[in-house]
Amino acid sequence: MELQSNVFDVWVFRRTPSRGVEYLLLHTSQEKADRWFNGGRFWQVPSDMTEPSERIVPAIARRLREFGLEPNAIWAAEHVYTIYNRRFECMQIIAVYAAEVTAEVVEINPAEHGEYRWCTYEEAHDLVTYRGLKDGLRSTKEYVTGPASPPRELQLL
Template sequence: MIPVNTSIVSGVALSQIDGETKMLLMKRVKGDFWCHVAGSIEGSETGVDAIQREFYEETQIQVSHLFNAQFLEQFYEPHVNVIQLIPVFVVQCPPAQVIKLNHEHTEYRWCTLEEALALTPYPSQHAVYKHVWSYFVDKPINPIYRVELS
């Protein structure tokens, strides 16, 4: 049997950088690869609580416009024999969003879809970025994806 873990959330930040929509990628210390924001749900947090906290901890972004990306990132981790099912969120940031990284990352870049696909190693990441770009950049964001924040 392969257990399924649903205790992680992830999110892609979008911002207008020099008049062009771009997504935020960061280079992780652990593993030395490019990725988006992700982290574990803690205590009695909801997924929405966790993604807001993770964005603030990792980037200092105060989430004010949050969307359910309507996508589950999924992959198998052979070293722990677990299938990860991770709900993806999208954070719409103000233009030229300022980023301040924590100790988990060494650098960041605002990327086009093509740049993000070239930087990242995993097919599951590529699927996330293509989906987000299709539903949150290439066409107007459907208001039903909006997550009300308390």
């Protein structure tokens, strides 16, 4: 079985005056769910794989541009998890990052995602079902979005 170690998740967030920190969640489209997940739809975050010799910051920026987003800053979220990905039929080691944006509107590809939502920490934690996502969100809050000044050594952009 193949092991992929070039996979990443990005907890995209923005700071708002009324609700504080909000995190971006994407709901899988029914088309994607039917094709890869036995019809099961779920909430997720932007994720992708780095291309050979591609560095992580340009890879994250590339992925976020697909949603019409431009990161103001990117951090390592100090979390990594493993899954079996049935879509790619392999084990994946997924590194978690956080990216701050200012945008409100997110462009989605209807074949991949049916909707998006900006959520508080509690809302996002309740909506995601997978342990890796929950743990990645907790780590993002602990290291990046929770402290008044996130550790400078974790900031990549």
